[in-house]
Amino acid sequence: MSYTRLVVANLLRNKLRTAFTAGAITLAVVLVCLLLTMPAALDRLLESAASDVRISVHHKAGLVYSMPESFARKVRAVDGVEAAAGMVWYGGAFEESGKVTFPNFAVEAEHIEAVYPDYPIKPEELADFVKYRDGALVGRQVMDKYDWKVGERVSLTSTIWPANLDFRIVGVVEDPQAPLFWFNRKYLDQALESQFGQGLGIMGTIWVRASDPSMVGSIMQTIDDMSRNSEAETASETEKSYFANFFGSLQGFIRIILLVTGLVTLCIIFIAANTASMNVRERSGEIAVLKAIGFARRSIFGALFGEVVLISSLAGLLGLLLSIGLTTSLRNFAGNDGLGPMSGFILTGPVVVQGLFLSLFIGMLAGVVPSIGAARKPVAVALREIF
Amino acid sequence: MDAPMIDVRHVSRHYLRGGDDVHALDDVSLSIPAGKFVALMGPSGSGKSTLLNLISGIDRPSSGEVIVSGQALPDLSEDELARWRARHVGLIFQFFNLIPVLSALENVALPLLLTDLGKAERRERAETALRVVGLEDRLDHFPATMSGGEQQRVAIARAIVTDPDLIVADEPTGDLDAKNAEAILDLLRTLKKGFGKTVVMVTHDPRALRFVDDAHHLDKGLLLDDDAAERASAALHASMGPGPRTTEVEP
Ligand SMILES: Nc1ncnc2c1ncn2[C@@H]1O[C@H](COP(=O)(O)OP(=O)(O)O)[C@@H](O)[C@H]1O
Ligand SMILES: [Mg+2]
Numbered sequence: 001m002s003y004t005r006l007v008v009a010n011l012l013r014n015k016l017r018t019a020f021t022a023g024a025i026t027l028a029v030v031l032v033c034l035l036l037t038m039p040a041a042l043d044r045l046l047e048s049a050a051s052d053v054r055i056s057v058h059h060k061a062g063l064v065y066s067m068p069e070s071f072a073r074k075v076r077a078v079d080g081v082e083a084a085a086g087m088v089w090y091g092g093a094f095e096e097s098g099k100v101t102f103p104n105f106a107v108e109a110e111h112i113e114a115v116y117p118d119y120p121i122k123p124e125e126l127a128d129f130v131k132y133r134d135g136a137l138v139g140r141q142v143m144d145k146y147d148w149k150v151g152e153r154v155s156l157t158s159t160i161w162p163a164n165l166d167f168r169i170v171g172v173v174e175d176p177q178a179p180l181f182w183f184n185r186k187y188l189d190q191a192l193e194s195q196f197g198q199g200l201g202i203m204g205t206i207w208v209r210a211s212d213p214s215m216v217g218s219i220m221q222t223i224d225d226m227s228r229n230s231e232a233e234t235a236s237e238t239e240k241s242y243f244a245n246f247f248g249s250l251q252g253f254i255r256i257i258l259l260v261t262g263l264v265t266l267c268i269i270f271i272a273a274n275t276a277s278m279n280v281r282e283r284s285g286e287i288a289v290l291k292a293i294g295f296a297r298r299s300i301f302g303a304l305f306g307e308v309v310l311i312s313s314l315a316g317l318l319g320l321l322l323s324i325g326l327t328t329s330l331r332n333f334a335g336n337d338g339l340g341p342m343s344g345f346i347l348t349g350p351v352v353v354q355g356l357f358l359s360l361f362i363g364m365l366a367g368v369v370p371s372i373g374a375a376r377k378p379v380a381v382a383l384r385e386i387f
Numbered sequence: 388m389d390a391p392m393i394d395v396r397h398v399s400r401h402y403l404r405g406g407d408d409v410h411a412l413d414d415v416s417l418s419i420p421a422g423k424f425v426a427l428m429g430p431s432g433s434g435k436s437t438l439l440n441l442i443s444g445i446d447r448p449s450s451g452e453v454i455v456s457g458q459a460l461p462d463l464s465e466d467e468l469a470r471w472r473a474r475h476v477g478l479i480f481q482f483f484n485l486i487p488v489l490s491a492l493e494n495v496a497l498p499l500l501l502t503d504l505g506k507a508e509r510r511e512r513a514e515t516a517l518r519v520v521g522l523e524d525r526l527d528h529f530p531a532t533m534s535g536g537e538q539q540r541v542a543i544a545r546a547i548v549t550d551p552d553l554i555v556a557d558e559p560t561g562d563l564d565a566k567n568a569e570a571i572l573d574l575l576r577t578l579k580k581g582f583g584k585t586v587v588m589v590t591h592d593p594r595a596l597r598f599v600d601d602a603h604h605l606d607k608g609l610l611l612d613d614d615a616a617e618r619a620s621a622a623l624h625a626s627m628g629p630g631p632r633t634t635e636v637e638p
Binding site for chain 1: 436440443445446465466469470471472473474476478480482484485486487488489492493496497498499500501506509510513545
């Protein structure tokens, strides 16, 4: 016979009730753990969408302003730059006159492969893209929208440049997310040159690929320094931050997650506290007798409080194990390439610690009021209530 | 003659109940020598439990002195009182209130958690106490599998396991049939005779008079003197007696 035995025996007294309470706490810990992995998962999502070595360089004043053509060459010479491809907005409309229904750019075709090695493009199609002056690389989305096939010819009417061009589709970018139409910059350049005696001369955006993620910061700094006080000052940003704008305010989202976490916790504290007070009420006879026998307030409190904290930490532990199992199988389900939003559900050390503290916290808050109430009641009053 | 085991001097206990001042006990004085088996009797609400609670350090008087084995109880703090009870008093109640998820042996061993005895010794003492009440073959049984009389005997074992000088019992036979009640009364008398305990028992039960050394009668918070007690006792017997009494004359 020991205090531990007393606490454990009490836990097993009403197994169904204990199981329900433990189940509620377990689920809460699972829910909170999964919620807490969400911000990390979002981050992973961004990272999988955006390369962490790609930088966009554009005019400080905005995307519609341009930089001199020669700037691309200067950028390629910057330390740590692996490749760079300049792009110019063509603003071409297909069929519906004057309406641009997909983004189309005149790009430096020979640099595309080096800047976008991660893009799903067939090598032979990339080679054709460089080889044929009128070749175009088209995103899967656009291909499907107009039911185009590789080898088909299409013509676009530019809303910006006085040059309407015919293209031959030489390849597809198999990315369902990106509506895209790339063609060779030289094609537009020569069309303008032959008509007006003057080529393109400008760059809209230069996409840069760094040799190493650690170089990204210094490259952006060097490029922006290079253009300072020139007519076209640039602003560089990582592809990730460029895309992050599409996800809106991540902070607001995280705040909602934390709010939900808090409410779930509060809800479970009430449930557990309710169980604890039910237990105390049910055992008022024994508790009164224990007091009369000489158990001090501290011992009574300890036994009741210990019981609630024990059950909640055990339930919390179970919840953590379940969360780990769940996130692991989610990741396995997402596939071996480790991409996709599911792969972001990683139960990090801090989240595990938070889950453990959460269950302790639930137990202590739920247990403290009923236990103090039972412990503080004068023994004579407690006895009279039962007889 | 030594100082009495229990010395109650001019004790009153008032309760405030909805603005009323309830005199549960009014200027009661009583002394009980060591080694006696004493009954406190009286109608319901006469203050028996209140007096017993004061004697066992469960409650405090509104005024007056309660001295038990030389210790003035009102001087002790709440926690000191708890410790004092654990060491000096064994308590038995009408309802046994054993912990249903603990075995008989574990229930009996509970008060020993408050001592610094080792585990083996706690077990040994609990076994001894259960042997005294005749339940040595029921050690591992749980309360639900025992009869009321057996449960009360477990409760008695729990009361004596710490070897207290004083045993107090509040209507210990109130929830038992006649046969079990007699067995319990006999057991309490054995505790006095065989182990030298002082036993104070609250009871309604006139049969108890056969077992006790002395009976005190309470009525409306007052302790009756011997004459009044005689009459009260006679009346009690009359109400329980084996047949109509023809010679009884009311004054
Ligand atoms: N805590 C309390 N509050 C108010 N009144 C009480 C309290 N305890 C006892 N009383 C009153 O004191 C009187 C004596 O009670 P008690 O000692 O329990 O009587 P008995 O045990 O003889 O039946 C009763 O009228 C009871 O209602
Ligand atoms: Mg009573």
